[in-house]
Structure formats: structure tokens, C-alpha cells
Amino acid sequence: MYNKGTMKKVLVFVMVVICCSFVSSGLAQTVTDEAEIIRSALQTEKKALVAANMNLTDAESQVFWPVYDEYQKGLRKINEKMAAVIVEYAKNYSSLTDHEADELLKGYLVAEKERLALKNKFVKKFKRILPVIKVVRYYQVEHTIETIVRYQLVQQIHLAK
Numbered sequence: 329m330y331n332k333g334t335m336k337k338v339l340v341f342v343m344v345v346i347c348c349s350f351v352s353s354g355l356a357q358t359v360t361d362e363a364e365i366i367r368s369a370l371q372t373e374k375k376a377l378v379a380a381n382m383n384l385t386d387a388e389s390q391v392f393w394p395v396y397d398e399y400q401k402g403l404r405k406i407n408e409k410m411a412a413v414i415v416e417y418a419k420n421y422s423s424l425t426d427h428e429a430d431e432l433l434k435g436y437l438v439a440e441k442e443r444l445a446l447k448n449k450f451v452k453k454f455k456r457i458l459p460v461i462k463v464v465r466y467y468q469v470e471h472t473i474e475t476i477v478r479y480q481l482v483q484q485i486h487l488a489k
Contacts, residue, residue, distance in 0.1 A: 371400065374473065381469045382462060391457040396466075399450045406446065410439040414485065422489045429488060 375396070384392055413435040420428060447467070454463040 377473070378466065378469050382466060384458075384462070388458055388462070392454075395450070395453050395457060399446070399453075402446045402450075403443070406439055406442050409435070409442070413439065414481070417488075418485070421486050424488055 375393075378396070382392070413432055416435075417424075417432050424432070451463060451467070454466060458466070
């Protein structure tokens, strides 16, 4: 059902975004530009993966993709917040104070709350344009991609000391 090669590319993208935060400012613009190219390519591949699994009619496609793009834009903002939390954690995980750990935890929970709010907001939008079964299918595809990315990411994150 899902293309494993695409999922691995999503992981590479996440790691590139995280690594970009550690790069010196002289190199940062070049790496940021490259990360944007990778992000764009992965979004295109993700969109193809969604398309392959949605079985949309032509009429459904016309109304689905603009809403999909709007949803992805919202997800991107949340993912950037989450990446900032992860980067900050990665810099300091072995020497976190209780205060720093609490701030990171708050940042994580805010991003998760925003993610859930975005999902709830868009499920209503998707239900207005697609049969509910296709909305469920779309959220399954999104959830699978998100789960794979998170699984790969947590394998790289050390436990707090």
C-alpha cells in the first residue's frame, strides 16, 4: 500500500531539517536552500502517495487538492515548531535542568495540541467535499506517514538524563 522508499525519504528530510539548525551561519543559507529543495521534492512524493491511495474521482480531485495543500501548509508550521523543540532537546539532553526540560515539554505539548486542533478543523473541511469513507482513508494515509516518520525519529533521540 505505501511506498517504503518515499517513507525513507521523509525520514531523510526530517533529519536534514534538524541538522540545518546546527550548521554555522555561513553555510546555513546553502543548507537551508537544499533543505527547501528536499522538502519540496518530498511533498511532491507524499502527494503522489496520497493520490495513489485515495482513488479520487476527477470532481473530487478538483476540490480535494486545494484543501490538502492548505492542510499541509498548517502541518508544516507545526512540524517546524516540533523540529525546534527537538533541536533544542538534542543540544542539551544530557544536561537539562528541570526548568529547561519543563519548557521543552510545554513546547512539545503545544505543538501536539496544535496538530490535533488542525486535524479537527480540517476533518470538517474534508467532510464537506468528500464522502466520509474517503476522509477516513485520507487520515489513515496521513497517520501512517506520520507514524513512520515519528518511529524513525524517536530511534535517533536519546532519553533525557
